[in-house]
Amino acid sequence: MIAIYKKLPKTNCGKCGAATCMAFALKVKTAQALLSDCPYVAAETALECEEKGPSPFSNFEQVADALEKEAVTRDFPKMAGATGCRFEAIEGRESIAIRMLQRDYVLRKDGLFESSLPCRDVWARIIICDYLRRMGTRPMTGDLITLGHFPHTASHVKAFQSNAEKKISDRFGRDMSGLNERCSELGGKETTGQVKADFSCRFDLLPHVQLFLSFWQADEEFDAGCKLLFDSSASDHIDIEYLAYLVERFVEELAAA
Numbered sequence: 001m002i003a004i005y006k007k008l009p010k011t012n013c014g015k016c017g018a019a020t021c022m023a024f025a026l027k028v029k030t031a032q033a034l035l036s037d038c039p040y041v042a043a044e045t046a047l048e049c050e051e052k053g054p055s056p057f058s059n060f061e062q063v064a065d066a067l068e069k070e071a072v073t074r075d076f077p078k079m080a081g082a083t084g085c086r087f088e089a090i091e092g093r094e095s096i097a098i099r100m101l102q103r104d105y106v107l108r109k110d111g112l113f114e115s116s117l118p119c120r121d122v123w124a125r126i127i128i129c130d131y132l133r134r135m136g137t138r139p140m141t142g143d144l145i146t147l148g149h150f151p152h153t154a155s156h157v158k159a160f161q162s163n164a165e166k167k168i169s170d171r172f173g174r175d176m177s178g179l180n181e182r183c184s185e186l187g188g189k190e191t192t193g194q195v196k197a198d199f200s201c202r203f204d205l206l207p208h209v210q211l212f213l214s215f216w217q218a219d220e221e222f223d224a225g226c227k228l229l230f231d232s233s234a235s236d237h238i239d240i241e242y243l244a245y246l247v248e249r250f251v252e253e254l255a256a257a
């Protein structure tokens with residue numbers, strides 16, 4: 001990320017859509033943006049970086065291309081019905097509307113679109129197209145489990161705890177009303193009963209993938225704590241690695257501001 005940051009003007013002008021050059025460098029590193037999205041990076045520099053392959057970006061982009069190609073060939077009405085999305089056919093043009101992290105996307109036969117433009121966010125393309133083409137069938141079970149309880153997740157658990165759960169408890173340790181406010185801004189619905197916590201909230205990450213946030217605020221004796229839980233059916237609807245990444249992105253938004 002620092003290597004990318006060094007190529008930027010460091011003026012934090014915001015024209016790339018990121019609040020700062022450092023935030024933009026992180027987006028490039030995690031394949032959510034291209035270096036050429038900064039209008040102040042010389043075209044030759046951007047081209048040189050993108051041609052230096054195989055880079056993580058080019059790998060992710062290949063995955064996104066493959067998943068998108070597969071998703072657009074599927075039966076749209078069937079896929080929308082199975083995934084809880086809205087199907088439309090206007091003048092013979094089929095589309096599926098899907099919401100992820102408070103943003104609206106549309107899959108058409110010519111690809112995935114965001115705000116009527118081809119979606120440039122590689123990870124959104126990967127996660128949405130994979131979710132749609134899977135057409136998971138398992139209904140929600142009501143059993144809430146941590147990421148580590150899904151199979152083959154041992155290598156992700158530590159990173160997930162520090163990039164997601166610890167980040168929330170550090171940021172909102174003594175500010176539960178701030179957490180409550182951010183959760184409702186991000187579409188969360190306060191819940192009670194499932195987990196005994198000071199504050200619990202449910203989010204629809206995707207139509208059939210829910211996230212349950214449980215939070216215990218800090219007091220004189222204990223540090224703040226946070227647990228992020230999922231319905232045990234989630235692995236039928238989304239690849240668990242993608243789920244971990246999606247939640248980390250969600251936490252970045254939650255902790256921002």
Ligand code: SF4
Pocket residue numbers: 008009010011012013014015016017018019020021024037038039040
């Ligand atoms: S457009 Fe370029 S200079 Fe401006 S904030 Fe983004 S990365 Fe920084």
